[in-house]
Amino acid sequence: MSNNNNVVLITGAAGWLGSLLARTILEDPKSPNLYLILADILKPEAPRGTRAITIKADLTDKTQVNTLFETDFGVxxxxYCLHGIMSxxxxxxxxxxLKVNVDAVRLVLDAARHQGASAGRLIRFIFASSLAVYGGPLPHVITPDTIASPEGAYGMGKLVSELLINEYTRRGFVDGRIMRLPTIVVRPGVPSAATSAFLSGIIREPLKGVETTCPIGNSLDSPELDLAAWLASPETTMKNFVIAKHIPSEKFRAHTRVVCLPGFTATVRDELWALEEVAGKExxxxxxxxxxxxxxxxxxxWPARFDNSYALSLGFVVDEGGMVPVVQRFKEKVQAGVA
Structure with missing residues (x-):
């Protein structure tokens, strides 16, 4: 078994977010000689030319989870805990x-705790959470002190897992970093089961010449299109996941490892205007x-406006320019055949 100490495990690695992270983190100059362990319910594909082990694993099974920490690459x-059932x-x-978004996360946490202790190592545990943890009456702008009170099963599961990670961190079992992600647009591929999937779909499909359905409002004139969302591009989100790996533990707030990753506010109507500006009325x-x-x-x-100050002070980055640059970048990927 290798004694290499630059080994990254990604759960949910067969999904879009996990596979994109696997490719992105290989370009990180602060992570040379990287070894990847990629695991999911479906066997992931490893990026070409990488030192990677790909494992088909049921993450709700304790025995299978433990094997992820016992490969030839070592502990x-x-x-990066990215697996989950969408909203x-x-x-x-x-x-x-509950089984996937809470129970399976705890199994991975427990394995990180015990396997890290056996190896004399405090494992960094980076968790993909969501703005879906918020609900109920909210201030106009969310700050790090805003209380999370979800109004959906997905947000509830994410919040439960956040609490577990914070407690494991407080006790010195793991070094937790909890990233509350904005809604990521534009996601490539096929529509997902996420409630927010349409926020990508109303851009992605038309740019590919495919008809799509917007589940908000019944026409371009509907007032419902003024529904606002908190967004970030895939490129910026991936940069921030890599940055999360390198932030010194002492820089986080003392009582919580939660960080709302930086984003920007756009309405459904803003998205459609950006689509028209970039690709025309057709x-x-x-x-x-x-x-x-x-x-x-x-x-x-879900809230649509956040104070980015804390996240930016930690070194995270934010998209500039709103929706139009995001749509333009995705159009260029479609034209290049890589979206």
Whole structure:
């Protein structure tokens, strides 16, 4: 078994976020000679030319989780915990959401705790949380002191896991870093089960010449299109995940490892305007409307404005210029055949 101390485990590595992180972290100049352990319910694909072990694993099974820390690469120094059942999927199947979004996270946490102790190593545990932890009456701008009170099963599961990670960190079991992600746009690939998936779909599909449905409002004139969301691009999100690995522990607030990653505010209407500006009215005509009250309720419960100051003070970065540059970058990827 290797004694290498630059080993990164990514759970959920077969998903879009995990696979993108695996490719991005290989370009990190602060992580030379990187070894990757990539695990998911479906066997992930390793980036070409990398030192990687890919494992098909049921992360709700303790024995299978423990094997991720017992490969030939040795005990990882960093875990990116990215697996999960997305927001609409968690709402529709409550028990499965709990099993994957809470129980499986605790199994990975416990393995990091015990395997790290055996190796004499405090493992960095970087967790992908969500702004879905918020709900109820909220201030106009969310600050690090705003209380989280979710109004959906997905947000509840994320918040429970956050509390576990904070407690494991307080006790010195792991070195937790909890990243509350904005909604990421534009996601490539096919639509997901996330309630927020349409925020990418209304850009992605029209740029590919494909018709899509917006579940907010029933026409371009609907006032519901003024629904605002807190967004970040995939490129910026990946930069911030890599940055999270290198922040000194003492820089975090003493009582919590939660960080709301930087983002920007845009309405559904802003997105459609950006689509039209970048790709013209022909692309905009591919967006059809069919209001979905459940979808609208969940997305409306999430905050759309955050104070980025704390995250930026830690060294995280933010998108500049709003939606138009984000849409333009994705259009260029579509034209290059890489989206």
């Amino acid at each position: 990882p120094d960093t875990v 609409r999927g968690s709402e529709d199947n409550f028990d499965l959401g 692309a905009l005509r591919l967006v059809k409307f069919k209001d979905d009250p459940t979808n609208r309720r969940l997305v409306s419960s």
